Amino acid sequence: MALLQISEPGMSTAPHQHRLAAGIDLGTTNSLVASVRSGDATTLADDKGEHLLPSVVRYFDNGAILVGQQAQAALTDDLQNTIASAKRLLGRGVADVKTFNGVLPYEFVKSDSNVPLIRTVAGDKSPIEVSSEILKTLKARAENTLGGDLKGVVITVPAYFDDAQRQATKDAARLADLTVYRLLNEPTAAAVAYGLDQEEALDEKIIAVYDLGGGTFDISILRLNRGVFEVLATGGDSALGGDDFDHAIAEWILQQLGETSADQQTLRKIMVEARRVKEVLSDKEEVNVSVKGFEVSFSRDQFCQLVEPLVKKTLFACRRALRDAALEKEDVMDVVMVGGSTRMPIIRERVEAFFEQPPHVDIDPDKVVAVGAAIQADLLAGNKPDSEMLLLDVIPLSLGLETYGGLVEKIIARNTTIPIAKAQEFTTFKDNQNAMTIHVLQGERETVEENRSLAKFTLRGIPTMVAGAARIKVTFQVDADGLLNVSAEEQLTGVKSAIEVKPSYGLSDNQIETMITDSMTNAKVDMEARKLREQQVEADRTLEALDSAMANDGDDLLSEDEKKTLSEARANLVAIKASGTTEAIETAIKAMETAAAFYVARRMDGNIRTAMAGKDINKFKD
Amino acid sequence: MSLNFKQNYFELFSLPVQFPLDKRLLAHNFRALQSQHHPDRFAHGTDQERRIAVQTTGYINEANEELKSPRLRARYLLILQQVDFELCDTTHDMLFLMHQMETREALEVAEQADNALEQVDQIAQQVKHGVASIENSFQQHLQAGNLSEAKDAVLKMRFYERLNDEAKRLQEKLEDEMFA
Ligand SMILES: Nc1ncnc2c1ncn2[C@@H]1O[C@H](COP(=O)(O)OP(=O)(O)O)[C@@H](O)[C@H]1O
Numbered sequence: 187m188a189l190l191q192i193s194e195p196g197m198s199t200a201p202h203q204h205r206l207a208a209g210i211d212l213g214t215t216n217s218l219v220a221s222v223r224s225g226d227a228t229t230l231a232d233d234k235g236e237h238l239l240p241s242v243v244r245y246f247d248n249g250a251i252l253v254g255q256q257a258q259a260a261l262t263d264d265l266q267n268t269i270a271s272a273k274r275l276l277g278r279g280v281a282d283v284k285t286f287n288g289v290l291p292y293e294f295v296k297s298d299s300n301v302p303l304i305r306t307v308a309g310d311k312s313p314i315e316v317s318s319e320i321l322k323t324l325k326a327r328a329e330n331t332l333g334g335d336l337k338g339v340v341i342t343v344p345a346y347f348d349d350a351q352r353q354a355t356k357d358a359a360r361l362a363d364l365t366v367y368r369l370l371n372e373p374t375a376a377a378v379a380y381g382l383d384q385e386e387a388l389d390e391k392i393i394a395v396y397d398l399g400g401g402t403f404d405i406s407i408l409r410l411n412r413g414v415f416e417v418l419a420t421g422g423d424s425a426l427g428g429d430d431f432d433h434a435i436a437e438w439i440l441q442q443l444g445e446t447s448a449d450q451q452t453l454r455k456i457m458v459e460a461r462r463v464k465e466v467l468s469d470k471e472e473v474n475v476s477v478k479g480f481e482v483s484f485s486r487d488q489f490c491q492l493v494e495p496l497v498k499k500t501l502f503a504c505r506r507a508l509r510d511a512a513l514e515k516e517d518v519m520d521v522v523m524v525g526g527s528t529r530m531p532i533i534r535e536r537v538e539a540f541f542e543q544p545p546h547v548d549i550d551p552d553k554v555v556a557v558g559a560a561i562q563a564d565l566l567a568g569n570k571p572d573s574e575m576l577l578l579d580v581i582p583l584s585l586g587l588e589t590y591g592g593l594v595e596k597i598i599a600r601n602t603t604i605p606i607a608k609a610q611e612f613t614t615f616k617d618n619q620n621a622m623t624i625h626v627l628q629g630e631r632e633t634v635e636e637n638r639s640l641a642k643f644t645l646r647g648i649p650t651m652v653a654g655a656a657r658i659k660v661t662f663q664v665d666a667d668g669l670l671n672v673s674a675e676e677q678l679t680g681v682k683s684a685i686e687v688k689p690s691y692g693l694s695d696n697q698i699e700t701m702i703t704d705s706m707t708n709a710k711v712d713m714e715a716r717k718l719r720e721q722q723v724e725a726d727r728t729l730e731a732l733d734s735a736m737a738n739d740g741d742d743l744l745s746e747d748e749k750k751t752l753s754e755a756r757a758n759l760v761a762i763k764a765s766g767t768t769e770a771i772e773t774a775i776k777a778m779e780t781a782a783a784f785y786v787a788r789r790m791d792g793n794i795r796t797a798m799a800g801k802d803i804n805k806f807k808d
Numbered sequence: 809m810s811l812n813f814k815q816n817y818f819e820l821f822s823l824p825v826q827f828p829l830d831k832r833l834l835a836h837n838f839r840a841l842q843s844q845h846h847p848d849r850f851a852h853g854t855d856q857e858r859r860i861a862v863q864t865t866g867y868i869n870e871a872n873e874e875l876k877s878p879r880l881r882a883r884y885l886l887i888l889q890q891v892d893f894e895l896c897d898t899t900h901d902m903l904f905l906m907h908q909m910e911t912r913e914a915l916e917v918a919e920q921a922d923n924a925l926e927q928v929d930q931i932a933q934q935v936k937h938g939v940a941s942i943e944n945s946f947q948q949h950l951q952a953g954n955l956s957e958a959k960d961a962v963l964k965m966r967f968y969e970r971l972n973d974e975a976k977r978l979q980e981k982l983e984d985e986m987f988a
């Protein structure tokens with residue numbers, strides 16, 4: 187027997203002591219836990235030998251809670267108390283969740299915090315609590331298998347998750363009493379699992395990770411160079427997954443039944459059957475569909491036709507991600523398949539055709555993410571001090587601030603490597619403006635309503651100054667998990683305000699899922715809307731400048747007649763600003779400037795310093 | 809080892825302070841710095857070590873972004889020479905502005921054409937040439953010490969950047985339509 191090792195007093199851990207760590211794939215449909223044991227990363231099974239834990243939680247009135255397979259078995263019987271797909275609700279607000287009504291059979295109730303709660307017999311549960319039950323189950327499984335307490339975990343999230351969703355995931359981990367070393371993007375984890383960094387062949391290579399799960403689709407382009415994984419671009423659709431393929435079949439079944447609507451119970455049955463049918467078709471050419479005594483055969487060809495639009499949608503996103511990374515298909519040297527839905531032959535064929543090479547499918551697509559997370563967790567636990575591996579993630583959606591007129595000024599562009607800190611200066615719009623509201627947004631669109639509202643706070647105590655004189659520096663800091671901190675400071679006086687961004691769920695209509703796609707298709711509308719807004723803002727500025735000038739010296743410099751002319755021009759601009767087109771407003775601004783030209787000249791001549799900011803005087807000059 | 813924040817971005821990556829850039833060297837040195845300072849290297853460090861790691865890598869990432877983009881790199885070179893940039897700064901070269909407007913309109917027209925993608929591609933190509941020539945003239949003005957001309961070139965790059973974005977967006981949209 188080896189001698190017992192005794193460490194020096196004060197030395198907390200022996201340097202080569204192995205710390206227990208695990209990787210957790212908290213999936214929409216299935217969750218897994220994996221760990222590195224004797225150098226190998228493997229997923230851990232429950233006492234029945236099952237690796238996949240269905241992400242389903244069932245609540246009972248006596249306080250008991252069932253998680254996983256047993257809960258899933260009750261999906262059709264105990265609809266209201268059996269929560270599936272909680273991940274879809276994580277980090278969402280009450281307004282976002284409204285659109286899930288009808289899709290999800292739960293009764294949602296409002297809470298004070300704007301986090302939607304699901305009414306169950308055991309009380310109202312937030313999606314964070316539901317997720318934490320799944321995490322607790324996996325934690326217990328890992329600690330039983332590994333024989334000790336977990337020191338820390340890496341939890342994976344879709345690369346696409348926004349700040350609120352990441353924050354919610356961390357909150358769920360805290361509820362489950364887990365120490366999170368890091369939130370890791372799922373595609374990055376998958377690339378790690380394939381050990382593509384272990385191959386020696388080349389200096390540098392480009393990897394595409396195609397992840398089609400139950401509820402989401404992610405495509406990421408990574409660059410790998412000597413153990414450093416750099417995410418170059420990421421894209422996808424957080425509302426496109428295997429479920430949508432089920433829906434397509436379910437609709438077809440409804441059609442065959444000759445029904446246009448059905449009760450919740452029947453719908454669930456049809457959905458369950460649709461999913462079974464879909465999965466069978468991955469191995470067979472033909473399958474028998476059977477619901478409520480109705481039987482019909484359904485072929486893979488029929489299926490492929492039904493889902494063609496969905497398949498295409500994923501390929502569009504691939505092209506977009508490549509473009510964002512400024513790369514061509516030919517540059518991609520490895521394609522990695524992730525997610526249960528990549529078992530569908532149609533997906534494999536089309537992805538192969540698109541990238542012109544067979545994708546990697548050797549690691550079980552369900553397990554690959556958890557395995558990668560385990561490798562990273564092992565590293566972060568300090569068990570592999572010599573490893574060169576480093577994962578550099580990017581921010582998936584741009585971060586910005588609301589500026590005057592409901593427009594968004596981007597501060598950090600999507601696909602910027604994190605952590606990152608960026609500052610931008612803003613100024614006041616009005617004379618003597620003492621406060622400024624900082625409204626933080628995430629998304630690609632140009633107007634406030636169409637982006638995700640993350641937080642709002644107010645910087646008060648700005649000293650009295652003319653418009654445009656204050657210098658307000660707003661700093662965005664994103665950490666390695668992709669979580670945001672915002673602070674604002676008035677530069678001249680040092681008045682400060684800071685906030686750790688907690689989601690305010692300000693989104694009125696739920697467009698998060700399609701934000702990027704929308705931002706592309708709506709680019710033109712955006713541009714027009716933007717031009718109109720800009721003209722409206724321009725009109726406001728012009729009006730403000732005139733008002734401020736008249737209040738100052740109008741009585742001294744203008745006759746009553748002149749004042750009347752100016753106020754008519756003013757009224758005209760106000761009216762057109764409210765209802766006119768971009769061009770009409772532009773013309774009206776010009777008209778007012780022309781009408782006011784003599785007044786400006788008079789003011790300049792008199793060399794009168796007014797409270798008007800320099801920029802506004804310039805405006806009147808031409 | 810902590811990072812010296814007083815170095816300028818070029819020094820940080822051991823690059824010469826100049827406009828022409830060795831991209832591979834930047835990428836290589838970027839990775840080396842990240843490997844050394846990334847917060848993941850301090851998962852077991854003290855709170856302070858981790859905070860410093862976040863700040864340091866944030867700085868490295870920002871520097872990398874600035875140097876990778878020709879416009880931001882050019883702008884940074886001028887800032888190093890005490891040239892000020894204000895929010896409302898813009899070029900007053902009327903000819904240039906007219907040309908920009910024409911190109912923008914040409915893009916709008918091209919979008920409606922039968923061979924839209926071809927036309928947009930062509931315009932995008934022209935924009936590329938425009939960018940190359942403006943970068944060229946920036947480099948010359950900088951070397952000659954004509955800072956205000958160099959600044960004007962930087963301001964013009966921003967216009968090209970917007971045109972380029974617009975062309976890219978159109979290409980994407982048109983290709984998607986073809987692909988659909
Ligand atoms: N053999 C199969 N053929 C087709 N789809 C499958 C197959 N196996 C699993 N799936 C689908 O994979 C999805 C779940 O994938 P998974 O990666 O676990 O999702 P998530 O990451 O969202 O939890 C479900 O939609 C499921 O129907």
Ligand SMILES: [Mg+2]
Pocket residue numbers: 211213214372399400525555
């Ligand atoms: Mg998954």
